[in-house]
Amino acid sequence: MSKARIMSGNEAVVEGALVAGVRFFGGYPITPSSEIAEVLSRLLPQVGGKFIQMEDELSSVGAIVGASLAGIKSMTATSGPGFSLMQENMGLAFMAEVPCVIVDVQRGGPSTGLPTKVSQSDVMQVRWGRHGDQNVIALVPSSVRESFDLIIDCVNLAEEYRMPVVLLLDEVISHMREKVILPEKDEIKVIERKKPPKGQEKYFPYEITEDAIPPMANFGEGYRYHVTGLTHDETGFPTSDPEKINQVMRRLYQKIEKHKEEIIKVEEKYTEDAEIAIFAYGSVARSAYSAVKEAREKGIKVGLMRPIILWPFPYKKVSDLANKVKRIIVPEMNMGQIIAEVKKVSFGKVKVEGVNRIDGELITPSEIMAKIEEVS
Amino acid sequence: MKEKYELRLSGAGGQGLMLAGLILAEAAGVYDGKNVVQTQSYGPEARGGASKSEVVISEGEIDYPKVVNPDILLALTQEACDKYYPELKEGGTLIVDSFYVKKLPPYKKVVSVPITSIAEKEVGRKVVANIVALGVITEFTGVVSREAIKEAVLSRVPKGTEKMNEKALEVGFRIGRESR
Numbered sequence: 001m002s003k004a005r006i007m008s009g010n011e012a013v014v015e016g017a018l019v020a021g022v023r024f025f026g027g028y029p030i031t032p033s034s035e036i037a038e039v040l041s042r043l044l045p046q047v048g049g050k051f052i053q054m055e056d057e058l059s060s061v062g063a064i065v066g067a068s069l070a071g072i073k074s075m076t077a078t079s080g081p082g083f084s085l086m087q088e089n090m091g092l093a094f095m096a097e098v099p100c101v102i103v104d105v106q107r108g109g110p111s112t113g114l115p116t117k118v119s120q121s122d123v124m125q126v127r128w129g130r131h132g133d134q135n136v137i138a139l140v141p142s143s144v145r146e147s148f149d150l151i152i153d154c155v156n157l158a159e160e161y162r163m164p165v166v167l168l169l170d171e172v173i174s175h176m177r178e179k180v181i182l183p184e185k186d187e188i189k190v191i192e193r194k195k196p197p198k199g200q201e202k203y204f205p206y207e208i209t210e211d212a213i214p215p216m217a218n219f220g221e222g223y224r225y226h227v228t229g230l231t232h233d234e235t236g237f238p239t240s241d242p243e244k245i246n247q248v249m250r251r252l253y254q255k256i257e258k259h260k261e262e263i264i265k266v267e268e269k270y271t272e273d274a275e276i277a278i279f280a281y282g283s284v285a286r287s288a289y290s291a292v293k294e295a296r297e298k299g300i301k302v303g304l305m306r307p308i309i310l311w312p313f314p315y316k317k318v319s320d321l322a323n324k325v326k327r328i329i330v331p332e333m334n335m336g337q338i339i340a341e342v343k344k345v346s347f348g349k350v351k352v353e354g355v356n357r358i359d360g361e362l363i364t365p366s367e368i369m370a371k372i373e374e375v376s
Numbered sequence: 377m378k379e380k381y382e383l384r385l386s387g388a389g390g391q392g393l394m395l396a397g398l399i400l401a402e403a404a405g406v407y408d409g410k411n412v413v414q415t416q417s418y419g420p421e422a423r424g425g426a427s428k429s430e431v432v433i434s435e436g437e438i439d440y441p442k443v444v445n446p447d448i449l450l451a452l453t454q455e456a457c458d459k460y461y462p463e464l465k466e467g468g469t470l471i472v473d474s475f476y477v478k479k480l481p482p483y484k485k486v487v488s489v490p491i492t493s494i495a496e497k498e499v500g501r502k503v504v505a506n507i508v509a510l511g512v513i514t515e516f517t518g519v520v521s522r523e524a525i526k527e528a529v530l531s532r533v534p535k536g537t538e539k540m541n542e543k544a545l546e547v548g549f550r551i552g553r554e555s556r
Contacts, residue, residue, distance in 0.1 A: 005406065116420055177412075178413050362441075
């Protein structure tokens with residue numbers, strides 16, 4: 001495994017998913033994510049896994065939810081148009097607390113948009129695409145190697161927190177081929193879901209636990225319970241008791257809120273003495289880092305903050321950043337989605353400006369450099 | 377060899393540019409041991425439509441993965457030549473397939489050979505034009521080593537076509553040599 005290879009982001013996702021223990025994929029191929037389904041359809045049967053091409057994206061998430069309830073680590077992969085269709089059953093997975101991983105390789109939208117072109121316009125759909133309150137986890141890799149690492153983190157987080165987790169790639173990262181040396185299997189941490197002890201007289205699949213994550217029994221291993229999208233009590237059966245509703249909904253929210261400091265992950269480069277900070281994610285962070293280095297050569301003190309995990313959002317870290325810099329620039333391939341989150345915690349402290357591109361092309365280092373020079 | 381090379385392989389969908397880019401990346405990254413990033417741009421159609429594959433080869437880390445001003449531009453259609461020639465780096469190399477590119481820009485460092493018709497005549501199949509082009513690029517520019525490109529070609533082409541592709545590469549080497 002440790003040999004240098006040329007691999008695409010999509011291929012790295014497949015390799016990582018298999019190492020993390022994914023043994024079921026239900027999906028519907030769509031550019032620019034198709035290679036994930038294609039390669040998994042070949043590799044999953046070789047490791048005793050199952051691959052099903054479903055009739056659409058609604059059923060794809062239905063299938064992975066079902067497989068996961070039976071105890072199999074499950075995932076699907078799609079792009080914007082399919083991601084829109086997946087929202088309904090993703091909501092079910094949040095409500096029923098079923099671990100699963102959804103890879104969304106972003107392309108231009110709305111609607112079928114730009115199948116082969118890059119975009120970052122699903123970043124708020126991940127957060128708020130479904131009805132109802134819920135805290136989400138979404139990871140945003142910037143390289144092929146990181147696509148491998150983060151799909152493993154996605155599977156682990158899904159199992160640990162008992163919920164759907166999204167790997168949010170963009171077309172550039174998914175199709176880009178890079179030289180990578182993957183770690184050996186024994187260097188990789190794989191997490192399994194917490195199960196109830198065997199032989200309990202009663203099992204409450206949604207009990208209130210201190211860590212807010214109740215142990216999950218796999219179907220077929222002895223415990224029976226009710227799975228529903230309706231708001232339920234600790235037994236899994238629907239309830240209309242305000243006290244019980246409040247308990248379960250707050251616990252769902254607390255699941256992430258309580259653990260967010262452990263989950264949040266950002267990378268900072270040259271931010272110690274920075275006067276201007278760039279906040280960038282995914283492929284754009286690569287252009288941003290290039291611009292940062294160029295600006296430093298010109299004597300302009302610029303730094304980069306890159307969220308590796310976009311949701312939960314690193315509000316505290318951005319707020320600290322806003323306390324020490326004079327300006328924050330947020331380049332993104334949409335009309336300004338994440339910039340609003342940055343503004344939420346820098347309001348009144350520092351001016352925040354965007355660099356936006358929605359023509360299907362990657363933002364270049366020189367476009368970011370121009371903004372740096374304009375504000376410095 | 378210099379620190380960083382940017383290559384753009386351009387033409388139409390179906391000319392094998394994606395595979396050519398991947399082979400070049402493997403030659404540079406796996407066999408020559410450099411850092412490399414390969415990206416692509418194409419339309420939704422399986423054949424036709426503008427298509428390009430870009431390779432950045434560097435001794436150092438590669439941040440921005442796309443090509444800004446190519447050191448080497450391969451153009452397999454007139455449209456690609458017209459569109460991308462203005463972005464060619466000063467002193468960079470332009471390689472065109474004169475079977476498709478009839479109007480050449482006013483530029484000295486250009487290799488203009490009928491790659492597609494040579495592929496058909498000397499190897500027997502038009503489809504290996506991309507591999508002939510890889511041979512030309514390797515021999516004319518030295519951006520990857522001859523051994524590396526050969527290993528990369530042989531490991532990527534479909535089983536049973538190794539001989540044909542090896543021949544295509546040799547033909548490309550010869551054209552590259554003669555063009556110097």
